[in-house]
Amino acid sequence: MNVTELLIIFSYNIIDFEFFRKLSPPKYTKTLRNHLIRTYMKDLTAHLKTKYLPILLVPFAIAITGCGSDSDPTPTPMLDTVAPVITITGEKNITIFQNTTYADQGATATDAVDGSVAVVTTGTVNEAVVGEYVLTYSSEDMAGNDSTSTRTVTVTPVTISGTAAGGAAIVGTVVVKGSLGVVKSSVIEADGSYEVDVTGLTAPYRLRAEGTVGGKSYKLHSYTEEASVGGTVNITPFTDLIIANTAHQLAESFFDSNIDTTLSADELDAQEDALQVKLQNVFDALGLDTAINLLNSSFSADHSGVDAALDLINIETGDDNIATITNLLDNTSITDDITDSDDNDVVIEVDTGGVVIAVTDTIAITNIFAAFTSEFSDGLPTRDDIEGYFSDEFINEDGSRNEFLTDILTDPDMIGISFISLAVNNLDSDAGTAMVSFSVSFNGKVDHESEQWFVTKDETLGWQLLGDQKIVELNDLNYHCNDYDGADEFAGACGINTSFEDNDLDNNGTGGEPILSASVAIISGEDGSVKDMFYIGTASTSSQGHIYNEAEQQYTWDWREFGTEAGQIDPSIFSVGDTIEYNLYQANLDLTDPANPAIVGQPLVTYSNPVNYEPQTVGKYPEATQATIDNMSDFTFGEDITIAWTLAEGTNISEVLVQIDDPQGNWVLGVWDEINDSSATSQTIDAAMFDEELLGNDSFDPTNGYTVIVRIYAEDSVTGQDHSTDYRVMVPASTSGGDGTTPTTLTCNYESGWNDLADFELGAPITPNSFADFNEVVAACGGTNLVTKANIAGTTLLDNGESTMFNDDNLATEASPSTGQFIDGAEVIDFTWYIDTVNNSTYIIVESNSDLDSDLPAGFWLRETRAITNVVGTLGETGTTYKMIMYSEQSNYSDDDRAVGDDGEIWNSLYTVE
CATH class of the missing domain: 2.60.40 (Immunoglobulin-like)
Structure with missing residues (x-):
């Protein structure tokens, strides 16, 4: 405080308080009043400094002399510099469901000088739109001191959440069905937790969890009258039986019913209590809290607490409405008639000591798997780090422990691996054996195919892994x-x-x-x-x-x-x-x-x-992008190739295969690349992978031509069923005909070339070849496939929009040929065909002439000798592809004797069976 301010304070009697009184409402607004006061005080300060300073020194001295005197009749006033204190009514952070009404409780404010002061609220909450909304509360006292405080209101979708487990987390999906039959679903997380947005559904809600636990199929049910923020609705074998007993029918039937069925809350509670009574001995042995509610108490799928009880108890309900509740430790059981609400007298018996041992061993076994995966959490471990987890008798997929360790310790995809839905079965604590079923997750992508491994207990080392013990x-x-x-x-x-x-x-x-x-x-x-x-x-x-x-x-x-x-x-x-x-x-x-x-x-x-799910019989095929097909056409060894795709709804990318076949259709190499990122839309195959596959393969010469095959695999996001699509591009030999001369060496992809304009547009080969040349090309393709009339008769072959139809009539021999037709749009040519064998090679002979088809020029004839050199698929079946080498002769450039002269065209094509 400076001297001027002290002079002002201690010259209190000089100030015209009548001026301040005149500024009181309602004549002036609060803002204007404050402005006038500040102006008045500024002018007064200047005035006091010049005119009244000598006079003011006297009362100032007197004031100092009388400071603290009990005889001072008037307290010294202080300036008000403290802002009001705002108190929010209710919580500062509130969460509400979407489309519910929010009524704000507001706030109050108290000032040290003015007492209770007004609070102004700004901001709104849109209950219809999910998001965070901030409400601001403001207050100002008479001296102009102001303060603010805020409340955050979060509008969240209407959700139902809980745990779906059957002793381990269910790998699958939760479906919620509203009372009007509308359903919504969500995938169950790796830890068994789920959350389903039920916005738009009408309560009460029926719930179903469907999937697998350790390779065993489950379809379990639950029920809730309403959704509540922070509430829990579990889905387990226990809840399934509670719903069945309350509905007096199989829980599955209750869920599937289209009738708006509401379960009695009192009966639901009664049946939950009744099941607890039946299982009380188990719960007591596990030390579970008596206040637990099997429908709504939170628990973790970690083989402790309620989950441990799920490990120990198996419940199977038959079509006869009788549920069998079995103690898996000794296989003793009791039954429960779900149509009878009062059959609650029998309880399941357990050996407390046996329960404790079983739970201890189960947790110890799961800890081994957890410890093993932790070794791969941020990199590849050493052999010394993990070798102790494996028994000397370990076998997995016909491989020894050493082979398995070598594989996983050099595979970067193992980094971040985890085991989920891990279930311990067939536990024999005395013998120290058990079978463990689980699913594998690579960087968050779950492999739907469940694994089954065995474990054994070593007296010194404890539980160890045995693998699947399969000898193939x-x-x-x-x-x-x-x-x-x-x-x-x-x-x-x-x-x-x-x-x-x-x-x-x-x-x-x-x-x-x-x-x-x-x-x-x-x-x-x-x-x-x-x-x-x-x-x-x-x-x-x-x-x-x-x-x-x-x-x-x-x-x-x-x-x-x-x-x-x-x-x-x-x-x-x-x-x-x-x-x-x-x-x-x-x-x-x-x-x-x-x-x-x-x-x-x-x-x-x-x-x-x-069998965990039924097959889909309609494909959900992935599609390659046009850029991918272009990349295939331009593919050469020594260069990378990028594969990109689009997926059908409800599928995830799984892996891609790039395969190379030789001109004869024989497998040369295949590069598989598993894709663990389900959001990926492309994958680049490193050229080095092809080089590695070709090492030591001296029999393959790319200059002779080859076929590039790309197969894209997708899998159903719920069941894991495979759906794939193949694409093929034939890369021609680097040396071919077509320039008027026959090359020294005839390869599988050799063609004579064709001139459409020759012979008055009847056409003729650019480089006529002999039948011996044709046989050399066929031999370069690996020879002919053995075909019979049964493989060809009644089929239609497609090639670039043209059809060749082989009728199933006559004997298909030279003496009794069958008939057929070439169909190209509106143009149709009739022909005969038969099977011919020459020098242990099987050919299809196709012949036509102007006598068979009057649309051909008078006296014109043609003959094609067709050799099938490669079959992809099954002979005669729809979708199968043939590579055919043809030797074509026509009356305008050939004589009748096929074996004489260089007067035929050699060409090839791929045909697909319609």
Whole structure:
């Protein structure tokens, strides 16, 4: 405080207080009044300094002398510099559901001088729009001191959340169904938590969690009367049984019903209490709080607390409305009639000590898996870091511990790996054994195919990993839809893939001999009957076990198409809960009767997997971008190739395959690249990967031409079923004809060249070739495929919009040829055809003339000798592609004798069976 201010204060009697009184409302506004006061005080200060300073020194001295005197009758006034204090009524941070009414409670303000002062609120809340809204509360006292405070109101979607688990987190989806039948869904997180936005749905809500836990299929249900912020609605086998008992029907039927059904809140509570009574011994052994609510109490899917109880108890409800509640430790059980609300007298018995041991072992086993994944959290560990997790007896997919360690310690995709939905089954604490089922997540992308590993307890080292203990590398049966050629108008086909390969002959118990065959049975989950069976065998030219097609009487790689004909498999036979059973044999298939394969001997080992979902029979095919197709056309070895795609709704990218075939259609190399980023839209394949695959392959010469095949794999985002699309580009040989001279060496892709304008537009080859040249080209392609009338008759081949139709009439021999037609738009040419064999090569001979088709010029004839040198697919089946080499002769440039002279055209094309 300066001297001038002191003079003003202590000259209090000089100030004209009448002036201030006149400024009181209502004559002046508050703002104007404050302005006048500040002006008056400024003028007064200047006036006092010049005119009254001598006079003021006297009272100033007196004031100092009398300071603190009890006789001073008037207190010294102070300036008001403190702002009001604002108190918000209610919480400063509030969350409300979208489309609910928000009524603000406001705020109050208190000033040290003025007392209670007014508060002004600014800002609004739009309850219809999700977001954060700030309300500002402002207050100002008589001296002009002001203050503000804020409240944040968050408008959130109407959600239902909780945990979906069956002893471990469910890998799958939660669906919420409103009372009017409208549904919404959300994917369950890796820890079992879920949250579903139910905006637009009408309460009450029925809930379903569908998916797998450790490879076992689950369809569980729950119920809530309303959604509440921060509330919990669990979905477990316990809630499923509570809903069934309350609704007096299977919970699944209650959910599926289209009737607006409201469950009694009192009955719901009563049935929750009743189940707790039945399970009280289990809860007591686990030390669970008696106040727990199975429907609404929060819990974690971590094998403790409620989740531990889910590990120990299995509940199965049959179509007879009887639920069987089983103690998995000793397989004792009780039953519950869901149509009877009062059958609550029997409780399940448990051995408390056994429960404690089981929970301790379960957590110890899950900790081993957690510790293992932590080693890969931020990089690849060393062998010493992780070797102790694995038993000496470890086998996985026919590989030893050393092979497995080498693979994972050099694979960068392992960084960030985690195991989810990990379930411990068949635990025998006394024997120190258990089976663990789990799903693998690579950087957040879950592999839908569940793994089953075994564990063993070492007295010194504790629990250790044993792997899957399979003595073959088994490609488990999976559903697959593939569009063989994404560039044509034909739809793809759906079916199954499965195969096996015995890589290590020292672990299969045969004394060094390979496992050569297997039977694959689909076994009913209801009555144990065999719904269907097919066979896998090993061809003489392969080390892999492939599916044998009894209709075609040949091996068809790992493919069996959906259908009801012989050699196919009916997709309708697969039901959730069925079992796929593999019996593996040392002996190969007995094909004495090719239409009825058989296996001699007893199986060496049996493996089984559950059917977790039913197949989709309509493809959800990914599509390559035009830039990708252009990249394929320009592909050369030594350069990278970029593959880009668009996906069908409800699918995620899975992997891409770039395959190179030689001119004969033989596999040269294949580069697979798994894509763990589900948001990726392209992938670049490093040229070095092709070089690595080609090392030591001296039989492949790119200058002879080759085919580039790109297959893009997508998977259903819920089930994981594969959907893929193939694209093909033929890269021609670097040396070809067409310049009027025949090259020294004729390659598989050699063509004579064609001049449309020759011979009055009848056309003629640029470089006429002999039939011997034709045979040389065919030989360069690996020779002809064996074909019969049955493969060709009744089929139509497509080539760039043109059709060649082979009718199924006559014998298709030279003496009794069958008929057919060339169709190019409105132009149709009739011909005859037959199968011819020359020097162990099979040809299709197509002939026409002006006598067969009057539209041809008088006396004109043509003859084509066609050799099928490559088949992709199955002969005669829709979608199969043939590479054909043709030797064409016409009356305007050829004589009748095919074996004489250089008077034919050699050309090739790809045909697709319509």
